Amino acid sequence: MRCFPTSRESSASSYHRRMGSNDRCLFCRIANGEITARKVYEDDDVFAFEDINPQAPTHVLIIPRKHISSLDDLGDGDAAVIGTTLARAADIARNLHLNGDGYRLVVNTGEAAGQTVFHVHFHILGGRNFGWPPG
Numbered sequence: 113m114r115c116f117p118t119s120r121e122s123s124a125s126s127y128h129r130r131m132g133s134n135d136r137c138l139f140c141r142i143a144n145g146e147i148t149a150r151k152v153y154e155d156d157d158v159f160a161f162e163d164i165n166p167q168a169p170t171h172v173l174i175i176p177r178k179h180i181s182s183l184d185d186l187g188d189g190d191a192a193v194i195g196t197t198l199a200r201a202a203d204i205a206r207n208l209h210l211n212g213d214g215y216r217l218v219v220n221t222g223e224a225a226g227q228t229v230f231h232v233h234f235h236i237l238g239g240r241n242f243g244w245p246p247g
């Protein structure tokens with residue numbers, strides 16, 4: 113017997129296709145409201161939310177709405193969306209008053225670097241001092 117998607121699944125899938133998102137991706141699902149997160153900022157291009165397991169007094173994740181698995185998967189047309197994401201990260205850091213003392217942006221890329229969610233994201237970390245080299 114063939115199995116057809118329910119109308120809800122079908123409309124969610126067409127939404128994902130329109131937004132360039134992936135319906136099995138945790139961060140795509142957070143960005144489109146299917147999974148709850150503490151939103152910090154959103155616009156047509158990016159979504160920012162608090163990390164569920166903060167590593168600093170302020171720990172925000174910012175993602176492009178477009179599903180890109182990692183920096184290693186950037187396509188020819190992705191420079192603008194990554195540039196926008198970076199610029200919005202700096203805006204968010206300024207709005208959270210992290211710019212005075214300083215803050216750190218981190219993009220873990222691939223498993224050896226500790227990437228666990230394969231939708232490209234910038235960690236915005238602030239509110240404490242950070243060591244170098246990083247762990």
Ligand code: 5GP
Nearest residue numbers: 149161162163164165220226227228229230
């Ligand atoms: P990565 O390890 O890929 O660089 O970062 C993934 C981040 O996503 C981790 O810091 C982790 O705590 C966070 N994270 C994983 N699952 C969730 C979730 O369901 N909600 C939120 N808000 N953050 C999550």
Ligand code: ZN
Nearest residue numbers: 137140179231
């Ligand atoms: Zn995604």
